[in-house]
Amino acid sequence: MIGIDxxxxxxxxxxxxxxxxxxxxxxxxxxxxxxxxxxxxxRNTFVYDVFGSDDPDHHRALWTCSGCHKxxxxxPQDVNPARVIDDLREQSFKNGCAxxxxxxxxxxxxxxxxxxxxxxxxLKEREKMxxxxxxxxxxGEIRQIAGITGLLDKIEAAQEKDKSEDxxxxxxxxx
Amino acid sequence: xxxxxxPEKRYAFFLGCLIPARFPRFEYLxxxxxxxxxxxxxxxxxxxxxxxxxxxxxxxxxxWIVLAARNLALAQQAGLPIITICPTCAxxxxxxxxxxxxxxxxxxxxxxxxxxxxxHLDGPVEVKHFMKALYEDxxxxxxxxxxxxxxxxxxxxxxxxxxxxxxVDIVQFDNPFNPRKSGELLEALGAHPVDYLEIGxxxxxxxxxxxxxxxxxIMKSKTEDMVHHGAGAMAVGCASCFQQFEIGQTMAIxxxxxxxxxxxxHFLELMGLAMGLSLEETGLGGHKIKNGKAWEGVVxxx
Numbered sequence: 001m002i003g004i005d006x007x008x009x010x011x012x013x014x015x016x017x018x019x020x021x022x023x024x025x026x027x028x029x030x031x032x033x034x035x036x037x038x039x040x041x042x043r044n045t046f047v048y049d050v051f052g053s054d055d056p057d058h059h060r061a062l063w064t065c066s067g068c069h070k071x072x073x074x075x076p077q078d079v080n081p082a083r084v085i086d087d088l089r090e091q092s093f094k095n096g097c098a099x100x101x102x103x104x105x106x107x108x109x110x111x112x113x114x115x116x117x118x119x120x121x122x123l124k125e126r127e128k129m130x131x132x133x134x135x136x137x138x139x140g141e142i143r144q145i146a147g148i149t150g151l152l153d154k155i156e157a158a159q160e161k162d163k164s165e166d167x168x169x170x171x172x173x174x175x
Numbered sequence: 176x177x178x179x180x181x182p183e184k185r186y187a188f189f190l191g192c193l194i195p196a197r198f199p200r201f202e203y204l205x206x207x208x209x210x211x212x213x214x215x216x217x218x219x220x221x222x223x224x225x226x227x228x229x230x231x232x233x234x235x236x237x238x239w240i241v242l243a244a245r246n247l248a249l250a251q252q253a254g255l256p257i258i259t260i261c262p263t264c265a266x267x268x269x270x271x272x273x274x275x276x277x278x279x280x281x282x283x284x285x286x287x288x289x290x291x292x293x294x295h296l297d298g299p300v301e302v303k304h305f306m307k308a309l310y311e312d313x314x315x316x317x318x319x320x321x322x323x324x325x326x327x328x329x330x331x332x333x334x335x336x337x338x339x340x341x342x343v344d345i346v347q348f349d350n351p352f353n354p355r356k357s358g359e360l361l362e363a364l365g366a367h368p369v370d371y372l373e374i375g376x377x378x379x380x381x382x383x384x385x386x387x388x389x390x391x392x393i394m395k396s397k398t399e400d401m402v403h404h405g406a407g408a409m410a411v412g413c414a415s416c417f418q419q420f421e422i423g424q425t426m427a428i429x430x431x432x433x434x435x436x437x438x439x440x441h442f443l444e445l446m447g448l449a450m451g452l453s454l455e456e457t458g459l460g461g462h463k464i465k466n467g468k469a470w471e472g473v474v475x476x477x
Binding site: 031032033034036037038061063064065066067068069070072073082085086087089090092093098099101102103105106109113114115116117118119122125126129130131132134135138139141142144145146148149150151154 | 192193195196197199200202203206218220221222223224226227228229230231232233234235236237238241242245288289291292337338341342343351352374375376378379380381383384386389392393
């Protein structure tokens, strides 16, 4: 029998996307790539593990999901786990608990308008093929948008949290 | 070589990030091949990252949909439907269309932000990834007519990736659990599509999250299944899947997790080969997994 930790479940209700109707049939696990991460089996699926987590902000595989939505397609109860995961990720990001590569990605998109860094090698390759250099004209506008939506503040708050945690660690070591 | 035709269809050409930054060859191929099929790809100044519907969306959903709406607004201003060469970009833009259409309050909120930057989105914009555009707007017959060298030596498994068909009600292309249209497009190039059982993700999100051995396990079981069903090579329509299979297989082989691996081709590379481009122009020289009859067949084309 699988137990559910209700404190985590309460958090999900607060966000508002968890549907009561999930009856743990495990069908979502059939096509789930995260399911292959060590430790999950058909009676303890990734989706239950997230739904029942007492600390979803730090869940070990929260950011591994590829968002393929197959869990949603096959769900007989029309629960949308991908949507729940999006909402939980947003909370985890806001609380400064997302992996550092996610903050780096957000910063990169704001700074350059692109989600991948452009290397000198790529630029050379592009030139050889007669392709235009990559323009980053949108970056100023994206920064403005991220300021209005509050994303910049979230990134800054996470950075501050990181710094104060580092200081805390340092003080502990000094003791 | 097929002559460039008078364009019958015009699209705003959405490149995304991964292809121009890591795989510019696929961009090059699209720019060379689509005009031969009567398609004009129009560059739109100011397109940005779609943005990524997995990690960036998880970071902040409002910024995600505003940036997607900004890209849609740019195409709308140009009066053109969007074609992407990345299925994931198409999924982001289609999802944004869908959400904004069914939620007028959200559209107002998004426009409230956009208007501060001098932009506005007025209703949905047609968006298709290149496989959907090839199938629905051009048709397999158009592709078949443009083939100069049928790839009849290729018994090939197609890996659709996460977002070519999902979410079904938004992307509206093919059945993700039993896709047929990608196979028909491969047949149009003269190749023989091979059915296989595995339909899930390539494992690239596991690699990105640092879970390399799990990622390699997924890739191994997938490619073994393809070989078991008679495939000598595999094709993908997603550059991220290409990266996972091409670089991931190389790493897994080096680490002793996999045997020889199988050659992986992007659909645009196969189009290039079939439509008469040289191996060099198609960029196949740079591939890492070069083995078996499939690769011998490809090399013998030049």
